[in-house]
Amino acid sequence: MFDTDKRQLIRRFISLIMCLIMVVSVTACGRSEDMVQAEDDDGTIEIGFTFDSFIIERWERDRDVFVSRAHELGVEVNVQNANGDVDTQISQIEYFIEKKVNAIVIVAVDCEALSGVIAKAHRAGIKVISYDRLISDANTDLYISFDNNEVGALMAESIVSQVGPEGNILEINGPLTDTNVPTVVEGFEKGLARTRINIMDVYHCNGWRPEYAFDYINRYLAEHPDEVPDAIMCGNDSIAGQTIKALSEHKLAGDVVVTGQDADVEACQRIVEGTQYMTVYKPVEKLAGRAADLVVELVTKGYVDINDTMSDGTYNVPYEKLDPIEVTAQNMDEVIIGTFHQRSEVYLNVDH
Structure with missing residues (x-):
């Protein structure tokens, strides 16, 4: 009888110990997860x-x-x-x-x-x-950008300064799915409002793909050989680059005023070389x-x-x-050199 009671007491004691071990294990696991969570959530933005x-x-x-x-x-x-x-x-x-x-x-x-x-x-x-x-x-919660209306106005001002109060121009922009495009165009066309400059055609490069501008200009000049534009407003410098490439194939590079935007290094090179008149620098x-x-x-x-x-x-x-800034050959050194591009990059192909 005593042996039986003793065995039952031992079994109960072992069960109690096992329960305690399980409780401690579960608690420890819970604490481990909490610690991992705390380490991940360290307050870093x-x-x-x-x-x-x-x-x-x-x-x-x-x-x-x-x-x-x-x-x-x-x-x-x-x-x-x-x-x-x-x-x-x-x-x-x-x-x-x-x-x-x-x-x-x-x-x-x-x-x-x-x-x-x-x-x-x-x-x-x-x-x-x-x-x-x-x-x-x-x-x-926030929109941060440059004054895109002013970007268009600066392009218009540059074209008027070179073409005069009347002439014929083309517009080549990015896609209308970019909300900046209509804002730039609004500023550009407002800048031309008091002139007699005629916008002959408007083209939009899907996805801002500049190669479309090359195809468009080649096609336009082939279809309108007697309607060479006095200027071409390009929505950015990549489009301007392909536009000038097409103009060069028709021996017109440097004869047509071309604007751009972004002050890409190749655009700055073209400006000092004389094939692109201006770009809009956005710091x-x-x-x-x-x-x-x-x-x-x-x-x-x-x-x-x-x-x-x-x-x-x-x-x-x-x-x-x-605020955006107009950049031409006249203020290239003041605005761009040493702050956005190096002199050796911009004047790579010209003596200066």
Whole structure:
């Protein structure tokens, strides 16, 4: 009897010990998960940045400056390249939402196609920024860009200074899915309003692909051999480069006034060589650095202290606007050399 009671007591004691071990194990596992979670959630701000593509030279500079400034502020940046495909960009934004980043910065492929996924980001409590291109009907938390109306006005001013109050010109722009395009055109055409300059034709390069400008100019000159334009307004420097390439095949390079935008190094070379008259310089170091500062402010404060707004078609979005600068051969050294490009790059093909 005593042996039986003793055996039962031992079994109960062992069961009690096993239960205690299980409780300790479960608790330890729970604590381990909590510790891992605490280590992941260390308070570091993470920004997702999706670019349309890197076809346009300047975007690489925007990326590098933004990431560098963000790192100075202790912020991590996850950069994605949509390669000009809107579905890819939507997937990248959804990926950022799943990662629970603090903010998403977007150079939109198609400004009219992202409102749905941005609404999803907002529901997740993520701040969304329109970078350089205002996303339509999306109520993004910030739009930061240059004064694109002024970009067009500077192009018009340059053409009038060279062509005079009357003449015939062509317009070659990027796609209308980029909301900057109609804004630039508005400023350009307003700048021509008091002249008798005639816009003979308007062409849009899908996806900002410059090779389309080359084909268009060749086709236009073949079909209108007696209607050589006095000037061609090009929406950016890549388009200007292909336009000038086509003009050169018709022995017209340097005879037609060509404008551009972005101050790409090859455009600056063409300006000092005399085949492109001007470009619009947009100091991307200021834009990208300022954008990084404002994104961090948005995340930490929940808002930014900006008074200007711009309508995205439905909502008034806080708008940080920087000033563009006209660049010609006359002010190349003052504006560009040593700050944006080196002298040896710009004057590579000319004596100076």
